[in-house]
Amino acid sequence: MTVNSGAAPTGREGGDNLLAVEDLHVYYGNIAAVKGVSLHVKQGEIVTLIGSNGAGKSTTLRTISGLLRPKKGTLTYDGQNLATMRGDKIVGAGICHSPEGRRIFPRMTVEENLDLGAFLRNDKAEIAADKERVLELFPRLRERITQKAGTMSGGEQQMLAVARALMGQPKLLLLDEPSMGLAPVLVDLIFDTIKTIRDQGTTVLLVEQNALAALRVADYAYVLESGALKLTGPARELAKNDEVVSAYLGG
Amino acid sequence: MSQTAIEAAEARPSLAVGALLERGTGYLLLLAVAAFAVWHLVATPAAFFTTLVVGINQGALYALIALGYTLVYGIIELINFSHGDLFMLASVLSGFLMVSAFGATAATTGAFLALIATLVLAMIFGAALNTTAERVAYRRLRRAPKLAPLITAVGLSFVYQWGGIKSNGSGQRNWDTILGSSGFTVLNVKVPWSMIVVTAVTVPLLLGLNWVIQKTRQGKAMRATAQDQDAARLMGIDVDRTISLTFALGGAMAGAAGLLYLQTFGTTRYDAGFQLGLIAFTAAVLGGIGNLNGAVLGGVLIGLVQALNDRFGLGVAYSQTVVFTILILLMVFKPEGILGKPTTEKV
Numbered sequence: 001m002t003v004n005s006g007a008a009p010t011g012r013e014g015g016d017n018l019l020a021v022e023d024l025h026v027y028y029g030n031i032a033a034v035k036g037v038s039l040h041v042k043q044g045e046i047v048t049l050i051g052s053n054g055a056g057k058s059t060t061l062r063t064i065s066g067l068l069r070p071k072k073g074t075l076t077y078d079g080q081n082l083a084t085m086r087g088d089k090i091v092g093a094g095i096c097h098s099p100e101g102r103r104i105f106p107r108m109t110v111e112e113n114l115d116l117g118a119f120l121r122n123d124k125a126e127i128a129a130d131k132e133r134v135l136e137l138f139p140r141l142r143e144r145i146t147q148k149a150g151t152m153s154g155g156e157q158q159m160l161a162v163a164r165a166l167m168g169q170p171k172l173l174l175l176d177e178p179s180m181g182l183a184p185v186l187v188d189l190i191f192d193t194i195k196t197i198r199d200q201g202t203t204v205l206l207v208e209q210n211a212l213a214a215l216r217v218a219d220y221a222y223v224l225e226s227g228a229l230k231l232t233g234p235a236r237e238l239a240k241n242d243e244v245v246s247a248y249l250g251g
Numbered sequence: 252m253s254q255t256a257i258e259a260a261e262a263r264p265s266l267a268v269g270a271l272l273e274r275g276t277g278y279l280l281l282l283a284v285a286a287f288a289v290w291h292l293v294a295t296p297a298a299f300f301t302t303l304v305v306g307i308n309q310g311a312l313y314a315l316i317a318l319g320y321t322l323v324y325g326i327i328e329l330i331n332f333s334h335g336d337l338f339m340l341a342s343v344l345s346g347f348l349m350v351s352a353f354g355a356t357a358a359t360t361g362a363f364l365a366l367i368a369t370l371v372l373a374m375i376f377g378a379a380l381n382t383t384a385e386r387v388a389y390r391r392l393r394r395a396p397k398l399a400p401l402i403t404a405v406g407l408s409f410v411y412q413w414g415g416i417k418s419n420g421s422g423q424r425n426w427d428t429i430l431g432s433s434g435f436t437v438l439n440v441k442v443p444w445s446m447i448v449v450t451a452v453t454v455p456l457l458l459g460l461n462w463v464i465q466k467t468r469q470g471k472a473m474r475a476t477a478q479d480q481d482a483a484r485l486m487g488i489d490v491d492r493t494i495s496l497t498f499a500l501g502g503a504m505a506g507a508a509g510l511l512y513l514q515t516f517g518t519t520r521y522d523a524g525f526q527l528g529l530i531a532f533t534a535a536v537l538g539g540i541g542n543l544n545g546a547v548l549g550g551v552l553i554g555l556v557q558a559l560n561d562r563f564g565l566g567v568a569y570s571q572t573v574v575f576t577i578l579i580l581l582m583v584f585k586p587e588g589i590l591g592k593p594t595t596e597k598v
Contacts, residue, residue, distance in 0.1 A: 119488055
């Protein structure tokens with residue numbers, strides 16, 4: 001597989017995708033934010049969506065999790081049509097979203113935030129085990145467990161946002177800019193954790209502006225520009241691509 | 252350069268003096284009110300405590316209605332101006348149920364059973380009507396500019412008042428209550444029986460509401476939705492249903508207040524909701540809008556202030572003036588309300 005440009009077929013349009021987005025168009029009022037994006041996520045992969053500000057990355061994620069509705073195009077997840085599915089059913093089907101800007105519940109404690117991540121689950125014992133697991137992943141959160149989430153630092157809030165999404169027992173984890181505004185040492189920690197999460201069996205769709213770090217952990221990458229696909233290809237190939245290097249990797 | 256530095260140096264202390272003056276005036280006012288209360292407590296203790304009883308009774312009604320304002324505001328930032336009129340409709344319904352349907356006009360066992368049945372029915376009525384209004388009107392306007400749902404609420408208020416005129420007539424209607432104005436005297440303090448009924452209904456309701464919101468799954472969903480609707484959706488919370496539930500709880504409280512008002516005063520008027528609604532809204536703002544404990548505190552405080560004013564202060568004629576003067580003063584000194592939090596958020 002090599003790098004493709006634009007919306008050319010990538011060879012990933014098979015039947016074995018966990019998530020298949022085809023020709024997605026999303027509007028805010030009259031303004032098109034996403035114009036014909038197709039992307040495919042296979043079980044067990046880390047797929048990244050990179051591009052500059054306003055490229056339509058977050059809009060794509062928000063449409064997958066049902067916060068926005070597509071104007072045109074299909075979203076198929078595990079054989080189900082996400083475009084008409086209610087937001088709570090999408091979460092119930094195993095898509096958990098750590099949104100842009102963290103969006104933790106600031107006036108609740110860290111623990112209450114984590115419990116809300118498991119809102120749809122009833123299996124008390126497993127919830128407790130998962131809580132233990134995410135606290136292993138982010139030991140800092142254990143220290144802050146009774147603290148009001150809004151009083152934590154940006155990095156800690158970011159960890160909480162990822163941990164909270166994990167509490168939903170996702171099959172597909174949507175991460176929107178998990179490295180935003182973090183100190184370099186924390187960026188490494190977050191990306192290491194994303195790899196660990198994948199190794200523990202969760203498929204990840206990662207939106208990033210930090211293209212270098214994203215391409216390093218991802219298996220496959222889609223480059224968005226002004227709402228449309230610019231380049232697609234295996235992350236390793238894209239990291240070497242001249243166009244990507246000059247535009248996004250500061251080469 | 253040096254001149255601006257001097258100006259800055261001068262400006263800073265003058266600002267501090269301003270803030271100090273402001274705060275000083277605030278404390279001075281509080282002190283004056285406290286002195287006024289203590290003086291009457293010492294001079295005429297029996298009359299003072301009788302007045303407190305009246306105030307708490309009234310305050311409990313305000314608190315129940317104020318909760319409806321604060322719940323709805325807390326979750327969708329809408330000031331539901333029709334809420335007072337919902338309370339009025341519940342009071343009219345309670346009158347018809349208690350007197351016309353159950354014939355409960357004296358303190359008998361049957362009358363108390365009727366009271367409980369009416370309480371349940373009035374609460375269901377309030378919940379159903381409020382939820383319907385949300386479903387039919389406010390839900391469509393959730394993404395509209397804030398003024399649209401606000402004006403809709405004002406419009407609904409008139410619709411409810413029209414309902415009040417159609418069912419209750421355009422004047423005041425008097426009803427027999429099961430306890431009338433009878434009461435008992437402890438240590439020279441007169442306690443009306445209706446006050447006991449009001450307390451016996453209000454306290455469990457408040458505790459129950461608090462339990463629902465703090466401990467249950469739906470309560471957690473409500474708090475999450477109030478803080479961040481989109482984030483709540485991402486947790487798998489059905490936001491529409493959660494907002495409906497919030498309207499239902501607020502409406503149920505107003506329904507209970509309708510019955511208790513009827514049993515306390517024995518009258519219904521189609522415009523009773525305007526007056527009480529405005530005061531209850533004031534109570535919600537006073538306590539810190541969006542804060543449940545604040546609504547209760549604000550309601551009881553206003554009830555007490557009114558009672559003290561009516562008995563010892565400027566008299567009934569100035570009741571409203573005193574209440575709204577206090578509101579204005581509080582808005583000047585502590586705009587977020589007594590228990591409200593200043594609206595600063597970490598970005």
